[in-house]
Each structure stands twice: as structure tokens, then as C-alpha cells.
Amino acid sequence: MTMTPEAVPETQDATRNSGVPSMADAADEPAPQLAPREATRAERLRETAFAWGRIVGRYARVVAVAIRPVGWVVIALAIVLWFVTFTLGWEEAFVAAAIATVIVALCLIFLFGRTAYDVELDLTRTRVVVGERAVGALTLANRTSRSLLPSEVVLPVGSGRGVFQVPRLQPGSEHEELFAIPTTARGVLAVGPVSVLRGDPLGLFERTNDRRQAADLFVHPKTTSLEGLSLGQLRDLEGLPDQHLARDDVSFHALRDYQPGDDLRHVHWKSTARTGTLMVREYEQTRRSHFVVALSTHPGEYRDPQEFETAISVGGSIGLRALRDSRTLDVRTSAGRIRAETGRRFLDSLSALEPSKPREGGIVALAGVLATHSPDAAVAVLICGSTLDAGELRLACSRIPYGVRVLAVIADGRVDSPALRRVGDADVVTLGDLDQLPSAIRKVLA
Helix, strand or coil, rough: CCCCCCCCHHHHHHHHHCCCCHHHHHHHCCCCCCCCCCCCCHHHHHHHHHHHHHHHHHHHHHHHHHCCHHHHHHHHHHHHHHHHHHHHHHHHHHHHHHHHHHHHHHHHHCCCCCCEEEEEECCCCCEEECCEEEEEEEEEEECCCCCCCEEEEEEEEEEEEEEEEECCCCCCCEEEEEEEEEECCCEEEEEEEEEEEEEECCCCCEEEEEECEEEEEEEECCCCCCCCCCCCCCCCCCCCCCCEEEEECCEEEEEECCCCCCHHHEEEEHHHHHHHCCCEEEEEECCCCCCCECCCCCHHHHHHHHHHHHHHHHHHHHHHHHHCCCCCEEEEEECCEEECCHHHHCCCCCCHCCCCEEEEEEEEHHHHHHHHHHHCEEEEEEECCCCCCCHHHHHHHHCCCCCCCCEEEEECCCCCCCCEEEEEEEEEECCCCCHHHHHHHHHHHH
């Protein structure tokens, strides 16, 4: 059916009159806006409870830190006694509950007071050797206009701590405490931060005012002097040359006949004119002395912790000797490379050395790392423990590139005197403690 022009307006009017909105009207009307829903009473109560819970929790943590274990026992005892008093009506329980409550209240008074000390921590030496004492001083000053009540000062040292009693300090007065830290094991000890304690005589409560000031104490491993016992044969340009010959270097060795490929700049024309044969200069190859120490930190290669400490001391002694000889020192462990630019930094790195994870490998894996990263080394020293079998040691020595002098040191606490043997081209020394290292090096150089 064909619609006439007169019928179209009638249809639109009919639609408009019928109350059904047309598409044009729907496009002209703005989209309805959703008004924010008003929170219900339960939701408002829940939000308020959460807000107050956070505030109460924050203060509860502060209070819980101040209560010591004995304090928790006394408080719990007082609560139980009050419960028994109100439920059973026992007069004895009432007296005991009142006494416990008074004790808690009196001990709380000791927490109030100012602890605004100016704290100064001074370590005379921040680097000591195992067995030495680190001496320091702790100075507390009252820079306020009021007197400060007596208190305790706690100085953490590693896993332990020292406690000092500070008397009542008048305005402008100072109190100094001297201390000595004994060192029985290698490591890096965190000295501080200093904490000022306020507590009661019964030990129910304790308030800590942390004064952020700490220092690191490096306890270096024991080392021994190796004067006159230099392992290296290669030095820098002012030292001894290599035995290998090269076509171009700085140390002249001899003359030889010209070979195709030789640089004409090295032709010795006087000898050529005299002999009638083209003669060129031949040089001794010189290399910068590159000293590599590979220290295995695999826990399975050491029989006991003492062997591990002996190995670290041996590595430290040999590394310091190389640094004094102006060698380029590269020190690697099973966990990775450690810094050894200077003697102090090298010993600091050894102080923090710990046994590595077994999956990181031992001396065999370390030898492979040396072959990859230090193929031009002059001397390589491999240090490991006594549980390493001969096959693994031979494999480790065979991984070192040809031409590198190899010395393997085995720390074995059961050995009374150093022993020397050969494994392939490597010298293998077994020693029981650090004192045997100089005599062992003499055997190697003999």
C-alpha cells in the first residue's frame, strides 16, 4: 500500500496524541541523571565502627608495646580477681584485686616523663679483627630547661644489647658511658640505634624512645703476612715479562727472519743490510698481572664452620698480598663477585660473607666462571674445603685456561702440617689453619 503525503502528518499526530513518545522526542530529551544513593543507617554505623577501630587499634598497639610479659600477667590476674569478686562475692578476692589494681596504677606513673636526650654514639674504630675489642662512648645530654628523670639506655649490638643506667640529669648536664664490644666471630655488627627506656621498678611496663643513630662495625677475618712470598710471575710493564713471544710489544727479545705478515715497522734495517736477509725484531709478551681468587662458599664442601673461616682467612691473606704487589685483583665466590678495589673494601666484603645456597655450585662451577670471565689471568687461586673429592678438584683445575698458573688451597682442620701435591698443572696445598699458609707458599715457590 502506498502512503500519500496527506496520510503522514495524520499518523504523526496520531502517535503524538496517543501518548507514546516518538524517536525524535526521545532524542531531544536529556538523559536521566542517577542521584547518589543515601547511605543506610547500618552502613553509616559500620563506617564509624571501622574508623574508631583503626584509632583504637593504633593506640592499642602503642599500649601493647609498653606492657612487658610480667605486666600482662598482673593485669590478667587483676581482671580474674575482679570477676571472681563480683560473681562470687569473696572478700579475699576483692582485697587481692584492689592490691593488683593499685600496683598497676602506681607502675603506670613511671612511664610519664620526658626522655628528650641528645644522644651521641662514637665508635673509636669501626673496623676490627676477630678477637679484638671495639671501644666506644655513648654521651647523653640534657639540652632542655627541665630535669630528666633517671632512665635506662639500651644499645643494641648485633643480636645482643647493652643496658646503661642514666642518672637524673639537670638542665645542660651530660652523662657519658664507655663500652667495649668483644668480637668472637667475623661479621658486620649493627651498633645501635640507641633506645631510651622508661620503666617501673617491678618491670611491668616499659616505654621506648628510639633515638635513630646507628653505626656498622666490621669484624674482619684474621689474615697473615706473606712478605716476600709473591705468587705472581707476571707483572705490569715495569715488571717481569711473560715467557711467550709476541710480534709487537715493548720488551725486546731477539732478531729473527722475516715471515709473511710481519709488520715492516719492526724490520731491523742494520741487521738486514749486514746479513742480506730481512730481519725483524721479536718481543717478549708482557701482560698486566691479573690475580684471581676463587673462594668456594658452598656449605657442603666444608666439614665444619671452622674450615669455612680458615678458607676466608686464606683468601683474605692472599688477596691482600696481591693488592700490595699492585696486582689487579678479582675475587669471586659461589654467590658472585665481591668488591676488592682496596684492602679495606676487600676485608669489608669478606666480613659480610656467608655460606651460599647449594644450588649456586661449588669450586667446579667457580672454575668455569673464571674460564669465562678471566681467561687472561696470570694467577688463579682456588680455595675450598676438605670434603671435596679428588675428581672434582681435578675437574676444577682442568677448567682453568692453559697458561694460567693455578694454586688450589684446601682447608682441612685435621691436618697438622701443610702438604703439597700436584694435580695436573696445578699446585694443591692442604693446610689445617691460617698459620700454616706462609710455609705452604714457600713449598710452592721452592
